[in-house]
Amino acid sequence: MEEEKTTITIDELMGKDYLLFDVRSPKEYEEYFIPGAKSLSIFTNEERAEIGTLYKQSGKEYAVERGLGIVAPKLTGIFQKIKSEMQNNPGKQVVIYCARGGMRSKSISQTMNLMGIECLQLIGGIRSYRKSIEQFFHEMAKNAKRIIVIEGHTGAMKTKLLEKLQNEDYPVINLEKLAGHRGSIFGGIGEEAAAQKKFESRLYERLKEIQHSPYLIIESESKRIGRVIIPQFLLEGKFFGTRIHVHIPFTMRVKHICEVYNPSLHKEQIEEAINKLAKRISPPIRADIEEAVLNNDYEKVVSRLLESYYDPKYAYAKEKYDSTCVDVAASTFEELYQKVKNEIDVIIN
Incomplete structure (x- = not known):
């Protein structure tokens, strides 16, 4: 029996x-x-x-x-x-x-x-x-896939591009969504950050969904997003993958950031983040930003932060990369998406 x-x-x-x-x-x-x-x-x-x-x-x-x-x-x-x-x-x-x-x-x-x-x-x-997750990541590292990296300045709608590409069944790894954090000091505002094991579980499940794709699409990220550390086999995509650098007008970036963060609902968190940046911003610009916060002029807050901190920081980091890069510029999201999509199709074909 x-x-x-x-x-x-x-x-x-x-x-x-x-x-x-x-x-x-x-x-x-x-x-x-x-x-x-x-x-x-x-x-x-x-x-x-x-x-x-x-x-x-x-x-x-x-x-x-x-x-x-x-x-x-x-x-x-x-x-x-x-x-x-x-x-x-x-x-x-x-x-x-x-x-x-x-x-x-x-x-x-x-x-x-x-x-x-x-x-x-x-x-x-x-x-x-x-253990299954660890073994899967080990195999991914041994059998590296081709990686396409979407990069661009803060507010350049990279995440929005990734979301739309994923909705159209492109093999996207939306690292910020998996981490529950948008990156940067402001990235946790309005988000629920994942612990390392939860992030790796989400990443594992997504990678299994697209494991038969010969390539992956990610956003250019630093080693750490919020509380989590990105696996090395994905980080290497920043340095060895094909990069698509997206450009949109400065004012469009500012408006997009304000829409995403909805700062009127998170004033205290924004002030806290600004205080964390205090040592990295000159006193006159910081005073200008603080006044704009008091006046609820968040487009000015974002503009000053981009001009004085994020854009110079990005320009410095970008100099470290020497892999192939394609520049794409547009004045609307629809135009930007179509151009990025066309470039991806050219790269993979």
């Missing part, structure tokens, strides 16, 4: 339509999770910390006993939540995972099986997913 299957590997899981539950703490889940997984924390952040301390100070037996005492009253709620999700997702196999495929996921999957819900435990937990 064939033994009933109780576990599943990450390779068996990926690409399939399972009903995933992450039983780690809310803090662990927030850092990153397997795409599609629903949070089913059996310990709060504080309870997890308490059990970890108990394990170190008194040993495994005491930690397990305390853990059982915490989880036992929650079992009915856990059972009801899984049943509810099953009703909303008929026919899907339930999979439970924790950090490393240890006590948390094993205890919940076994208990749910006893209560009549067929569950599988993910072998290795989310760590097995993490």
Whole structure:
């Protein structure tokens, strides 16, 4: 008689339509999770910390006993939540995972099986997913793809170009979107920055979607975007890939930045960012910027920041590149997009 299957590997899981539950703490889940997984924390952040301390100070037996005492009253709620999700997702196999495929996921999957819900435990937990990401990046680095880099001054609508290209099924890697940050000191305004593991999970999922493309399209980025570090195999695209440098009128850049950041809603954050730049801007220009903020003249704020800081900084950085570069200029976004698209088509063909 064939033994009933109780576990599943990450390779068996990926690409399939399972009903995933992450039983780690809310803090662990927030850092990153397997795409599609629903949070089913059996310990709060504080309870997890308490059990970890108990394990170190008194040993495994005491930690397990305390853990059982915490989880036992929650079992009915856990059972009801899984049943509810099953009703909303008929026919899907339930999979439970924790950090490393240890006590948390094993205890919940076994208990749910006893209560009549067929569950599988993910072998290795989310760590097995993490290893898949690391291995995938390693292979990407060994088998480098051709990279097309969209570059240009701050506010030159690079992200908008990438979004439209991606909507038309070009193999775009929108690094700023994946990072939840637009880059620069102002880049976190109105955004929710991702932790490194969440960023790498998002990048991994996107790269898998376009893994059969012989080339990638990215924006020229620094090594770090907000809280995350860009993998080296993508950074090298800045120096060795084909670059398309976009140019639009200065006033158009200013208006676009104001539209994107909507500064009237983020005045305090903008003032905080300006204070961080204080040492890099001359006192007269800083005073001019501060006065413009007081007067809600954000186009003037943006103009002064571009003229005194961002444009000179970009010009200096650009001198480091010696790869092939194509210049594209336009006075409307539609014209710019069509020209960039035409250049990409020429490059890839």
